[in-house]
Amino acid sequence: MNSNEPAVEWSVVPSGIGPLLLAATGTGLVSVIFHAGPAVRERALGQLRTRLGAEPVEVPGSARLAGPIRQLAAYFAGGLREFTLELDWSLTSGFHREVLRELASGVPYGTVVGYGDLAARVGQPGAAQAVGAAMGSNPLPVVVPCHRVVESDGGLGGFGGGLETKRQLLALEGVLPQPLF
Numbered sequence: 001m002n003s004n005e006p007a008v009e010w011s012v013v014p015s016g017i018g019p020l021l022l023a024a025t026g027t028g029l030v031s032v033i034f035h036a037g038p039a040v041r042e043r044a045l046g047q048l049r050t051r052l053g054a055e056p057v058e059v060p061g062s063a064r065l066a067g068p069i070r071q072l073a074a075y076f077a078g079g080l081r082e083f084t085l086e087l088d089w090s091l092t093s094g095f096h097r098e099v100l101r102e103l104a105s106g107v108p109y110g111t112v113v114g115y116g117d118l119a120a121r122v123g124q125p126g127a128a129q130a131v132g133a134a135m136g137s138n139p140l141p142v143v144v145p146c147h148r149v150v151e152s153d154g155g156l157g158g159f160g161g162g163l164e165t166k167r168q169l170l171a172l173e174g175v176l177p178q179p180l181f
Helices: 038-052 063-076 094-106 115-121 128-136 163-172
Strands: 008-013 020-024 029-033 056-058
Touching (some): 008 038, 020 038, 020 063, 029 038, 038 056, 094 115, 094 128, 115 128
Parallel strands (some): 008 056
Antiparallel strands (some): 008 020, 020 029
């Protein structure tokens, strides 16, 4: 990284589910934040500052964010089914990181997986609640598709972006019907 480049670059972009704050380091996309209005944005930037130990800088036309912006736009337009982005996993670790990596690589577009099933995939069959905690702390929602994790009885389960956002993402992927209005 050039010493003149900020360690963390960010931008707010429109999406089919409202404004998203995207942040990237020299390693890759590090954070996706839902509902990125002014209050959410300030809180998120403060958390990034604390957790990454660097001042996030808004960089219009950021080269680091060009790929994520392009791929998210294509996803919301219905033309992208698999993200191919460099990701910075530094905001998650241990079991949470293991679960999120399995989710990113093993639960394709248009499918869902149960919390317990995902726990079993990482060798912890009794850890459905811990999987729920990993989903709740996912720093890269949409790109790491925590919206695809549902309850074994068919319920939606929780979602950090709100259940309506989860419904919209699952409808976009054809898992749920599109709302009538």
